[in-house]
Amino acid sequence: MQFAKPLLAAFALGSMVALPAHAELDVASLKQSIETSFESEYPKLDALYKDIHAHPEIAFEEEKTAAKLAAEMRAIGFEVTEKVGKTGLVALYKNGDGPTIMVRTELDALPMEEKTGLPYASRDKTIWQERETFVTHSCGHDIHMASWVGTAKTLVGLKDQWKGTLMFIAQPAEEVVAGARAMLADGLFTRFPKPDAGFALHAGVFPYGFVGYRVGVGWSNEDGLYIKFEGRGGHGAMPQATIDPVMMASRFVVDAQSVISREKDPTEFGVVSIGSLHAGTADNIIPDEAVLLGTIRTFNPDVRAKMHDGIERTAKAVAAMANAPAPDIKITEGTKAVVNDAAVVATAEKVLKAAFGDKFRVTPPLTPSEDFSEYINAGVPSMMFNIGVYELEKWAAANKSGTPLPGNHSPLFAPVPKPTIQTGVTAMTLAVLSAFDQRAKGQ
Ligand SMILES: [Zn+2]
Ligand SMILES: [Zn+2]
Secondary structure (H helix, E strand, O other): OOOOOHHHHHOOOOOOOOOOOOOOOOHHHHHHHHHHHHHHHHHHHHHHHHHHHHOOOEOOOOHHHHHHHHHHHHHHOOEEEEEEOOOEEEEEEEEOOOOEEEEEEEOOEEOOOOOOOOOOOOOOEEEEOOEEEEOEOOOOHHHHHHHHHHHHHHHHHOHHHOOEEEEEEEEOOOOOOOHHHHHHHOOOOOOOOOOOEEEEEEEEEEEOOOEEEOOEEEEOEEEEEEEEEEOEOEEOOOHHHOEOHHHHHHHHHHHHHHHHHHHOOOOOOEEEEEEEEEEOOOOOEEOOEEEEEEEEEEOOHHHHHHHHHHHHHHHHHHHHHOOOOOOEEEEEEEEOOEEEOHHHHHHHHHHHHHHHHHHEEEOOOEOOOOOOHHHHHOOOOEEEEEEEEEOHHHHHHHHHHOOOOOOOOOOOOOOOHHHHHHHHHHHHHHHHHHHHHHHHOOO
């Protein structure tokens, strides 16, 4: 997934406020313990992060990455099951009677070339869709993995503070939104316990030390669009003898945007973008078909249904205008919106506000999509939050200059490892502890 501009506004610099005290968990002393443990563990986490960064693997090929994480988790004392959902991992740590709390990381990288020039930059290649390509951790999933291992280690070190089961899962293929489904189909919540609460984090383009969160929709619904317009081919100089599919496709690309501007409530988010349009072979031949591929993004299920309806009607109407057969329309469900649970967020919020103060902020929903939603829709109340990756001064200067620092999926995306992973470990450890604490009280 990838982040967009609204985060800039949410992380505009404000004045620091005094840290409120948390009445129940002693957050200040826990934060201190977490930071002390992190400091002594960091050299190992740094080596793990840089190794994973330098040797990324794409969706469903994350065998070496998964093996590295499995070894780390076994060394901490987790019981690890490999090859869940092809290359996924499930690591359990039982610590008496209590709830099961899940923490997810992703394993996969992207088929693109890294251009950061970092000493640990990836030069690895693979075959992707029948072509050789470089592979790069440009979404930050390597940051997530290091934070995940660091959180596991920290929580085991703090095991006198909680009772229950830690369920740490490492998911393949998030970038193609298929890995969560693969793990669920392979018995994630039947062969293993079904968690009482779940957490995930994502690295984003804002300063390290800051954490962004929200209740409700955090990431969008994503659906794929395929349309084939069938016409009747012929000579480019004799259009009267043809039904021109290029005309139909062109008209559709323009008219589909009126579904956004005229049918959808303008205060609701909705996007349809056509990313691929193929027709014809030569300048003087009217082809017999045109194929379009696009993506549809929404937050709200009613808006989603309305957009699907409007897009289908527009495609059919365009074909009818041309006296062509009805087009072949396929809208394939990608993944549903990530909807953060109000109660899980409220519990974590108290603790994270106490720990991070004004650096823990509500952020707007993000327009990309994330298949963490699959676990939520399978019945696990959850919270997914964002952590910043860049030095505050550089980030602020770049925004001021009008050229923001490189974002997720950019070949230049370059998180600062230590403070970013530290924020991930601290925030995730406290979030998990808050969930154990809340459940222990039976609330
Ligand atoms: Zn991504
Ligand atoms: Zn991602």
